[in-house]
Amino acid sequence: xxxxxxxxxxxxxxxxxxxxxxxxxxxxxxxxxxxxxxxxxxxxxxxxxxxxxxxxxxxxxxxxxxxxxxxxxxxxxxxxxxxxxxxxxxxxxxxxxxxxxxxxxxxxxxxxxxxxxxxxxxxxxxxxxxxxxxxxxxxxxxxxxxxxxxxxxxxxxxxxxxxxxxxxxxxxxxxxxxxxxxxxxxxxxxxxxxxxxxxxxxxxxxxxxxxxxxxxxxxxxxxxxxxxxxxxxxxxxxxxxxxxxxxxxxxxxxxxxxxxxxxxxxxxxxxxxxxxxxxxxxxxxxxxxxxxxxxxxxxxxxxxxxxxxxxxxxxxxxxxxxxxxxxxxxxxxxx
Amino acid sequence: xxxxxxxxxxxxxxxxxxxxxxxxxxxxxxxxxxxxxxxxxxxxxxxxxxxxxxxxxxxxxxxxxxxxxxxxxxxxxxxxxxxxxxxxxxxxxxxxxxxxxxxxxxxxxxxxxxxxxxxxxxxxxxxxxxxxxxxxxxxxxxxxxxxxxxxxxxxxxxxxxxxxxxxxxxxxxxxxxxxxxxxxxxxxxxxxxxxxxxxxxxxxxxxxxxxxxxxxxxxxxxxxxxxxxxxxxxxxxxxxxxxxxxxxxxxxxxxxxxxxxxxxxxxxxxxxxxxxxxxxxxxxxxxxxxxxxxxxxxxxxxxxxxxxxxxxxxxxxxxxxxxxxxxxxxxxxxxxxxxxxxxxxxx
Amino acid sequence: xxxxxxxxxxxxxxxxxxxxxxxxxxxxxxxxxxxxxxxxxxxxxxxxxxxxxxxxxxxxxxxxxxxxxxxxxxxxxxxxxxxxxxxxxxxxxxxxxxxxxxxxxxxxxxxxxxxxxxxxxxxxxxxxxxxxxxxxxxxxxxxxxxxxxxxxxxxxxxxxxxxxxxxxxxxxxxxxxxxxxxxxxxxxxxxxxxxxxxxxxxxxxxxxxxxxxxxxxxxxxxxxxxxxxxxxxxxxxxxxxxxxxxxxxxxxxxxxxxxxxxxxxxxxxxxxxxxxxxxxxxxxxxxxxxxxxxxx
Numbered sequence: 001x002x003x004x005x006x007x008x009x010x011x012x013x014x015x016x017x018x019x020x021x022x023x024x025x026x027x028x029x030x031x032x033x034x035x036x037x038x039x040x041x042x043x044x045x046x047x048x049x050x051x052x053x054x055x056x057x058x059x060x061x062x063x064x065x066x067x068x069x070x071x072x073x074x075x076x077x078x079x080x081x082x083x084x085x086x087x088x089x090x091x092x093x094x095x096x097x098x099x100x101x102x103x104x105x106x107x108x109x110x111x112x113x114x115x116x117x118x119x120x121x122x123x124x125x126x127x128x129x130x131x132x133x134x135x136x137x138x139x140x141x142x143x144x145x146x147x148x149x150x151x152x153x154x155x156x157x158x159x160x161x162x163x164x165x166x167x168x169x170x171x172x173x174x175x176x177x178x179x180x181x182x183x184x185x186x187x188x189x190x191x192x193x194x195x196x197x198x199x200x201x202x203x204x205x206x207x208x209x210x211x212x213x214x215x216x217x218x219x220x221x222x223x224x225x226x227x228x229x230x231x232x233x234x235x236x237x238x239x240x241x242x243x244x245x246x247x248x249x250x251x252x253x254x255x256x257x258x259x260x261x262x263x264x265x266x267x268x269x270x271x272x273x274x275x276x277x278x279x280x281x282x283x284x285x286x287x288x289x290x291x292x293x294x295x296x297x298x299x300x301x302x303x304x305x306x307x308x309x310x311x312x313x314x315x316x317x318x319x320x321x322x323x324x325x326x327x328x329x330x331x332x333x334x335x
Numbered sequence: 336x337x338x339x340x341x342x343x344x345x346x347x348x349x350x351x352x353x354x355x356x357x358x359x360x361x362x363x364x365x366x367x368x369x370x371x372x373x374x375x376x377x378x379x380x381x382x383x384x385x386x387x388x389x390x391x392x393x394x395x396x397x398x399x400x401x402x403x404x405x406x407x408x409x410x411x412x413x414x415x416x417x418x419x420x421x422x423x424x425x426x427x428x429x430x431x432x433x434x435x436x437x438x439x440x441x442x443x444x445x446x447x448x449x450x451x452x453x454x455x456x457x458x459x460x461x462x463x464x465x466x467x468x469x470x471x472x473x474x475x476x477x478x479x480x481x482x483x484x485x486x487x488x489x490x491x492x493x494x495x496x497x498x499x500x501x502x503x504x505x506x507x508x509x510x511x512x513x514x515x516x517x518x519x520x521x522x523x524x525x526x527x528x529x530x531x532x533x534x535x536x537x538x539x540x541x542x543x544x545x546x547x548x549x550x551x552x553x554x555x556x557x558x559x560x561x562x563x564x565x566x567x568x569x570x571x572x573x574x575x576x577x578x579x580x581x582x583x584x585x586x587x588x589x590x591x592x593x594x595x596x597x598x599x600x601x602x603x604x605x606x607x608x609x610x611x612x613x614x615x616x617x618x619x620x621x622x623x624x625x626x627x628x629x630x631x632x633x634x635x636x637x638x639x640x641x642x643x644x645x646x647x648x649x650x651x652x653x654x655x656x657x658x659x660x661x662x663x664x665x666x667x668x669x670x671x672x673x674x675x676x677x678x679x680x681x682x
Numbered sequence: 683x684x685x686x687x688x689x690x691x692x693x694x695x696x697x698x699x700x701x702x703x704x705x706x707x708x709x710x711x712x713x714x715x716x717x718x719x720x721x722x723x724x725x726x727x728x729x730x731x732x733x734x735x736x737x738x739x740x741x742x743x744x745x746x747x748x749x750x751x752x753x754x755x756x757x758x759x760x761x762x763x764x765x766x767x768x769x770x771x772x773x774x775x776x777x778x779x780x781x782x783x784x785x786x787x788x789x790x791x792x793x794x795x796x797x798x799x800x801x802x803x804x805x806x807x808x809x810x811x812x813x814x815x816x817x818x819x820x821x822x823x824x825x826x827x828x829x830x831x832x833x834x835x836x837x838x839x840x841x842x843x844x845x846x847x848x849x850x851x852x853x854x855x856x857x858x859x860x861x862x863x864x865x866x867x868x869x870x871x872x873x874x875x876x877x878x879x880x881x882x883x884x885x886x887x888x889x890x891x892x893x894x895x896x897x898x899x900x901x902x903x904x905x906x907x908x909x910x911x912x913x914x915x916x917x918x919x920x921x922x923x924x925x926x927x928x929x930x931x932x933x934x935x936x937x938x939x940x941x942x943x944x945x946x947x948x949x950x951x952x953x954x955x956x957x958x959x960x961x962x963x964x965x966x967x968x969x970x971x972x973x974x975x976x977x978x
Binding site for chain 2: 231232233235236237238239240241242243244246250251254255258328329330331
């Protein structure tokens with residue numbers, strides 16, 4: 001098992017190196033000159049040159065890359081060309097918002113998707129199964145932004161039972177930022193009302209972001225359970241006279257969840273992408289919207305560091321998923 | 336036989352068991368009203384080609400047929416005076432794994448790949464014997480030693496993929512024997528194994544059932560496998576029992592033309608000169624209505640009557656007692672194989 | 683012996699024809715494929731005959747009649763500029779379908795070439811390509827598309843390329859996977875044993891059998907492409923001319939006026955959902971039709 005983890009960690013190195021190179025080259029391909037962005041169109045040539053020099057943009061590309069990598073290794077991701085704020089600080093401040101939202105979404109997706117998948121699989125061929133299959137197909141076909149808008153319209157405008165944007169009611173609650181997880185900070189501040197309000201703010205964005213993963217998880221669970229139901233060892237389990245509950249949990253689900261685990265890992269990428277849209281619709285101050293704004297403003301430093309960190313998170317989540325897969329599957333653990 | 340009342344002495348009495356698959360315009364008649372008795376401690380061989388209903392009928396006894404695809408149309412399965420087909424699912428569950436157990440064909444896929452074998456053994460004991468975990472583990476070691484797994488104690492935490500095919504089948508046998516069942520059903524237990532391993536597994540099963548007085552139903556397509564094991568043999572064809580006799584009698588004086596065909600098609604070492612006679616043709620399509628004897632089209636003794644009416648399973652003329660055959664024109668009962676051949680086949 | 687080996691590939695070709703015939707027959711029996719196909723045909727016809735169906739010029743606004751609710755005159759109402767939403771949805775199908783088809787074509791082509799190279803040559807070529815694929819897949823797809831659009835520009839072709847780039851690694855991986863699985867197939871070994879090798883082996887014996895999963899994935903990728911194109915439009919990265927009718931942009935134009943004019947978001951949204959659902963249904967039906975596990 002340790003060997004397996006070490007091998008997987010070693011495999012990460014070329015991927016991360018390639019990623020930094022790709023992102024670096026890519027940001028240099030973007031049209032527009034950061035010096036112009038900073039100084040405006042009417043800046044003098046001398047000033048422009050000065051800015052370029054101070055940003056290191058006058059040096060050859062490979063030197064710029066090494067400088068960038070050197071900074072990376074020391075945990076220095078530079079400063080925004082535009083706001084001059086430390087990118088790491090900005091990221092750390094916004095990232096918890098994205099995590100909070102993504103976690104809520106994926107927990108919702110797993111908590112609903114797996115039971116629904118099992119339920120429809122065990123009733124395959126019935127109208128319950130057919131209905132569930134159609135609903136899940138519609139679920140994966142609704143774009144996040146459309147679903148988000150409709151949820152907002154129904155639950156925040158037509159029937160105003162939930163807040164339509166933001167992370168907390170700023171008028172009624174003042175929550176000092178400690179972890180930047182709003183729910184956690186509310187608890188730290190000893191504001192149970194604020195905690196509940198933060199949760200209420202989470203509901204609609206999490207539903208919007210979690211629906212596609214929910215449908216995907218449900219579909220893969222259903223398919224996987226149906227496969228496992230036909231396995232000989234399930235028949236053996238029944239031949240042993242085990243209780244249905246034991247057969248379902250110990251024999252069917254433990255095997256059926258193997259592919260589901262992998263799919264959950266792959267959903268993280270979609271969540272991070274979807275966060276850009278969700279954060280836009282619900283004015284959620286997270287990383288997704290931050291990077292999007294950086295792309296439109298050509299803030300190189302934020303783009304390259306932000307994308308790198310999101311990719312790093314995706315890679316790490318999938319590493320964890322692979323390890324838990326190996327942990328669940330003895331055939332891989334021992335190979 | 337088929338109309339007689341269940342034998343009170345018998346451990347298991349199957350009467351008029353009929354199983355179909357599918358519904359609507361495509362119904363497969365897999366088992367067509369079979370009846371037999373099994374005495375306590377007896378070993379019964381059920382022999383036939385694939386698709387003859389031998390596995391389906393025994394899954395029906397265990398009530399393990401896939402739902403809702405398969406349906407038991409009629410009949411009764413009486414284990415110790417209790418009709419299993421009348422029991423609730425929960426009552427049946429308590430019997431499975433406890434009073435009756437089953438071993439399947441493919442030991443590669445019949446064990447759960449993600450559970451250590453310890454768990455797969457102890458869960459039976461915990462379910463039926465209400466043993467605590469530690470007691471169940473001790474018993475699991477005993478069982479593994481009993482089925483001949485070397486260093487059993489050290490292998491408890493191993494997973495199925497760490498065992499060879501033969502060893503896995505030993506584990507399956509240990510699981511099946513865990514609660515000392517009165518009836519063990521083994522569905523082609525050696526088919527998936529190497530020839531050398533086959534004999535070892537059969538020997539293990541033979542000693543295990545003899546020592547414990549367990550009744551055994553051994554399902555196989557291989558006449559060599561049952562020869563040395565079974566006291567009595569049912570030959571099945573197209574969902575019917577076509578012949579039933581003691582092993583000696585069946586091998587010595589086969590009466591049904593199908594049985595004769597089966598025995599003729601066994602390769603033999605002592606007759607090297609092209610005596611192999613395959614049975615012509617294919618088994619019938621069981622989704623079609625069959626009028627008369629299903630073997631008629633392939634039979635060397637066929638009469639006109641055979642195509643009109645299915646012969647009942649009755650005492651064969653001029654044969655030993657309880658040699659039953661379902662045939663209008665049974666074979667003479669010539670000795671096809673020299674006496675003592677059964678043990679030779681089995682070795 | 684040689685004779686048997688030579689006949690092997692021929693048999694395989696017959697079987698692969700059988701497979702396609704069989705797949706087509708099964709698709710006709712699959713409600714998912716039929717409904718999905720019908721939805722797609724509906725949108726394709728809508729795109730082709732847009733000028734004949736649409737009651738108004740989709741770009742012509744009339745500020746005097748902005749914000750009208752749905753009525754007999756304007757089925758889906760009008761937007762801020764007074765443009766007819768119904769006509770804009772009809773014309774919008776052209777851009778959406780065009781981008782989707784273009785992007786998937788590019789993605790399949792480039793991805794297949796990379797996947798075939800990796801799966802056929804193995805060794806360092808394989809390792810290099812697959813590491814590249816891993817890197818690409820570690821960047822969230824929408825983010826990658828946003829980045830590419832901001833690099834290349836916001837024209838339809840550029841958007842299609844951006845979405846294609848997201849798809850390339852997926853197709854490369856699928857084709858490589860199928861080829862690797864086929865490498866050890868008996869008939870490929872048989873073909874090799876009689877001296878068939880190189881491109882002939884790849885093109886004649888392996889590709890035709892690896893193409894099923896690719897077609898299924900391509901259909902499903904059309905669904906994702908529709909969503910991605912709309913998402914870019916929604917984020918303001920759609921076609922630069924705001925008069926161009928584009929479904930995603932139509933949603934973003936209006937989401938600020940949700941309280942008063944929900945129809946402005948509702949109808950284009952439904953159009954996107956239907957198109958995506960159509961491709962998903964079709965892809966699902968095809969997957970089931972092509973799945974050898976279900977051919978029992």
